[in-house]
Amino acid sequence: MGHRDKIHKLGRTKPHREAMLANMAMSLFTHRVIKTTDAKAKALKPLVDRLISTGKQDTLHAKRMVARTIHNKEVFKKLFAEIIPQFTDRTSGFTRVVKLGVRKGDGAPISVVELLTEKVVVDTDEKGKKEKKAKSTDSLPKKAAPKPKAPKSTVKAVSKAAGKGSSAPSTKNK
Amino acid sequence: MPLPKRRHSRTRGRKRRTNWTMTLPNVSECQHCHNPKLPHHICTHCGYYNGRQIIDVKEV
Ligand SMILES: [Zn+2]
Numbered sequence: 001m002g003h004r005d006k007i008h009k010l011g012r013t014k015p016h017r018e019a020m021l022a023n024m025a026m027s028l029f030t031h032r033v034i035k036t037t038d039a040k041a042k043a044l045k046p047l048v049d050r051l052i053s054t055g056k057q058d059t060l061h062a063k064r065m066v067a068r069t070i071h072n073k074e075v076f077k078k079l080f081a082e083i084i085p086q087f088t089d090r091t092s093g094f095t096r097v098v099k100l101g102v103r104k105g106d107g108a109p110i111s112v113v114e115l116l117t118e119k120v121v122v123d124t125d126e127k128g129k130k131e132k133k134a135k136s137t138d139s140l141p142k143k144a145a146p147k148p149k150a151p152k153s154t155v156k157a158v159s160k161a162a163g164k165g166s167s168a169p170s171t172k173n174k
Numbered sequence: 175m176p177l178p179k180r181r182h183s184r185t186r187g188r189k190r191r192t193n194w195t196m197t198l199p200n201v202s203e204c205q206h207c208h209n210p211k212l213p214h215h216i217c218t219h220c221g222y223y224n225g226r227q228i229i230d231v232k233e234v
Contacts, residue, residue, distance in 0.1 A: 033228075033229075098228055099214055101218060112216065
């Protein structure tokens with residue numbers, strides 16, 4: 001039943017797994033959206049959430065804890081200069097995993113991991129959904145979406161995220 | 175080593191394989207472009223999921 005299986009081992013030894021997940025976290029902070037297998041995405045999410053959560057403390061100690069995983073100086077700088085300031089309105093749940101389909105070749109289920117750097121919009125419609133996120137992506141206005149459930153979704157131009165994030169998700173095959 | 179003792183008839187083999195049935199995947203409709211899509215998956219036609227554009231479909 002999978003009770004108490006907190007660690008997704010991914011068929012790797014501990015150092016291998018930790019190195020791979022660290023690399024994936026750095027890729028995610030670089031590109032904001034990455035494609036990977038379902039299993040790796042699920043293993044990556046808690047790590048990234050914890051990194052951002054720790055980084056939000058913004059103390060020297062917190063930075064050192066994050067630097068244990070984020071070895072790349074450029075990514076480290078970007079994380080603290082650009083990404084963490086965008087999460088001021090969130091206290092948790094900084095990432096999202098959405099299933100994409102299966103990979104040609106081996107049929108592995110593939111997911112997309114993204115940083116939720118857009119603004120949180122509280123939506124109070126009949127469905128009772130607590131919050132809705134609106135994200136401006138490329139040149140598609142949100143109003144055009146014939147979606148009755150999210151009428152209040154507003155476009156927030158996150159220029160960096162829109163350009164780089166959704167148009168060029170990197171593939172991570174490790 | 176295991177070795178077949180007798181030849182199987184075609185009927186016997188075919189009878190065994192009658193249960194090799196395939197099932198169709200559950201298909202739902204995309205709320206954005208109304209094309210068929212897999213439930214709980216990003217739409218492969220428009221890249222939307224739950225009212226949000228998540229991927230750019232052109233490069234997929
Ligand atoms: Zn669609």
